[in-house]
Amino acid sequence: MPLPAGLDRLPDNLVIELDHYGVIKLEGEQQDEFLHGQLTINIKALPDNQARRAAHCDFKGKTWSLSVACRHEGALLLSINGDALPHSLAQFKKYGVFSRVEITDESTHWAQYCVSGPLASEFIKNSFGSLPQTPLALVQGALGLAVKLEMADSHWLLLLNPDGKKAFDEYCLVNSLELFPSEVFEALSIQAGIPLVSGPNINEFVPQMMNVQALNGIDFNKGCYMGQEVVARTRYLGKNKRAARIFRLSQATNISPGDMVEMQLGENWRRAGTVIRSAELGAESWLLAVLPLEAEETTCFRLAQLPDVTLEKVALPYSIDEPKAPKSAGS
Secondary structure (H helix, E strand, O other), X not given: OOOOOOHHHOOOOEEEEOOOEEEEEEEOOOHHHHHHOOEOOOHHHXXXXXXXXXXXXXXXXXXXXXXXXXXXXXXXXXEEEOOOHHHHHHHXXXXXXXXXXXXXXXXXXXXXXXXXXXXXXXHHHHXXXXXXXXXOEEEEEOOEEEEEOOOXXXXXXXXXXXXXXXXXXXXXHHOXXXXXXXXXXXXXXXXXXXOOOOHHHOOOOOHHHHOHHHHOOOOOOOOOOOOHHHHHHHHHOOOOOEEEEEEEEOOOOOOOOOOEEEEEEOOEEEEEEEEEEEEEOOOOEEEEEEEEOOOOOOOOEEEOOOOOOEOEEEOOOOOOOOOXXXXXXXX
């Protein structure tokens, strides 16, 4: 199907196949204990009816991947983009040999979709018995599961097993639902301020530089996990000097993760940051870039490869402010 001109041109009923995403499955007696020590969230407290966004970091706090974590049929599932999945999988298996847990790449088993609209709602209610209404709420059943996403309008993430995919494909055919390309999902995610780690940005940024804390993707009061010291210092000692910002261009432009963003200082321009997520639609483009927190609201930004085009700022749909640690008595 051709790309829509922009996000304001999407139909009421939307289906996007997320073939650039995969799934890691963790199953076994110590699955919770193991993953709790790897991710930035409290896996032990994760209920069956709720998904969470999470970061997987190295010991320096640099992010291997960002995922949506949830439970299904007693196992733990992580939905991760295909670029980052092999890196996290390798790290999990490296440390998993010391735990009673089986770690597998289940990407070929699961079909993933982003859906919205009344027809999608009807499929979810008929397949799972109810419709998740709050951000990252989850329903599941024999066909897989559905998660409410945090986008401006109601969108859901479907993770469907082979039976679920067959049922959904038939439903789409009967109701004449066409698939939109994955670029639409990328643009919707950027509009919602949801970061991504891929390509040259893998293992480059501390989670807070990508606003992961604003998406409830870091639990600061949990036990030890890989990279915890750096993540905690970044929060409580004010070490973080960067954050992700949303931009839009009113033209179709080929932008890639890792592209350079420049900021204007007087009559000059200097390097300011890096694109971490991008999407090109028919007549507009979207990007999320990690930039200095110190930049003024009036600062102009541009892509290094497009020096004649100023980026249009789009407000973040959440706050990125983080509290400092309380001062001790007498300080």
